[in-house]
Amino acid sequence: AQRVTQPEKLLSVFKGAPVELKCNYSYSGSPELFWYVQYSRQRLQLLLRHISRESIKGFTADLNKGETSFHLKKPFAQEEDSAMYYCALGMGYSTLTFGKGTMLLVSP
Amino acid sequence: DSGVTQTPKHLITATGQRVTLRCSPRSGDLSVYWYQQSLDQGLQFLIQYYNGEERAKGNILERFSAQQFPDLHSELNLSSLELGDSALYFCASSVGVTGNTIYFGEGSWLTVV
Numbered sequence: 643a644q645r646v647t648q649p650e651k652l653l654s655v656f657k658g659a660p661v662e663l664k665c666n667y668s669y670s671g672s673p674e675l676f677w678y679v680q681y682s683r684q685r686l687q688l689l690l691r692h693i694s695r696e697s698i699k700g701f702t703a704d705l706n707k708g709e710t711s712f713h714l715k716k717p718f719a720q721e722e723d724s725a726m727y728y729c730a731l732g733m734g735y736s737t738l739t740f741g742k743g744t745m746l747l748v749s750p
Numbered sequence: 751d752s753g754v755t756q757t758p759k760h761l762i763t764a765t766g767q768r769v770t771l772r773c774s775p776r777s778g779d780l781s782v783y784w785y786q787q788s789l790d791q792g793l794q795f796l797i798q799y800y801n802g803e804e805r806a807k808g809n810i811l812e813r814f815s816a817q818q819f820p821d822l823h824s825e826l827n828l829s830s831l832e833l834g835d836s837a838l839y840f841c842a843s844s845v846g847v848t849g850n851t852i853y854f855g856e857g858s859w860l861t862v863v
Contacts, residue, residue: 676851678854683838683857684856685754685840685854685855685856685857686793686840686842686854687854688851688852688853691851728793737783737795737798737805737806737808738783738795738852739795740785740792740793740795741792742792743792743793
C-alpha cells in the first residue's frame with residue numbers, strides 16, 4: 643500500500659541554518675512527489691513538484707528512488723519559512739496521499 | 751489566491767445535525783477533491799469527482815456524502831455529526847484526472863459541539 647512518512651513532527655532551527663525536512667514513501671509504481679506548505683492553518687500551497695525540478699523560495703527536493711525519499715532542503719532558513727510542510731505522493735491518478743506533516747520553526 | 755473557493759469559512763453546529771459544505775473549483779478544472787484535516791489524523795483524502803462522476807474514494811465515512819454538479823461545483827454533506835467530525839475540510843481541484851497539480855481552497859472550519 644502507498645504510504646508517506648515524515649518522521650519529524652517538529653523541526654526547530656535558527657535563522658540562517660540549513661534545513662532538511664525528511665520524506666520517505668512507499669509505492670511500487672512510478673511515483674509523483676510533491677511538497678506542500680501551510681502557513682498558520684491557511685490553505686495548502688504547492689511548494690515543489692519533483693517533475694518540474696525547480697527551486698521555490700530557496701527550497702529544493704530530489705527524488706531518490708533507491709532510498710524512496712524526497713527530502714526538502716534549504717541552505718539558509720528564514721523566519722518566514724516557519725510553517726507546516728507536507729510531503730505528498732501521487733499514484734498515477736491525481737489523488738494525493740499526504741504525510742503527517744512536519745512543523746518547521748525558524749527562530750531569530 | 752488559488753481560485754478554489756469554499757463556503758462557509760466557519761461553521762458551528764450541534765451533534766446529530768447535518769451540514770453541507772460547498773466548493774467551487776478553479777475555472778477550467780474538472781476534478782474536485784475533498785480532504786479532512788484534524789489534529790489527530792492529519793490530512794485525510796475523502797473523495798474525488800471528475801466531471802460529475804465519482805473517481806476515487808478514500809477514508810470517507812458512510813455518514814458523509816458528496817456530489818459534483820453539472821456546473822462542476824461540489825458539495826460535501828456531513829450528517830449525524832459527532833464531536834470527532836470537528837475538523838478543517840479542504841476542497842481542491844485540478845484540470846484533469848491524472849498527473850495534474852492539485853490546488854487547495856482555504857478550507858471550511860467545522861466545529862461540532
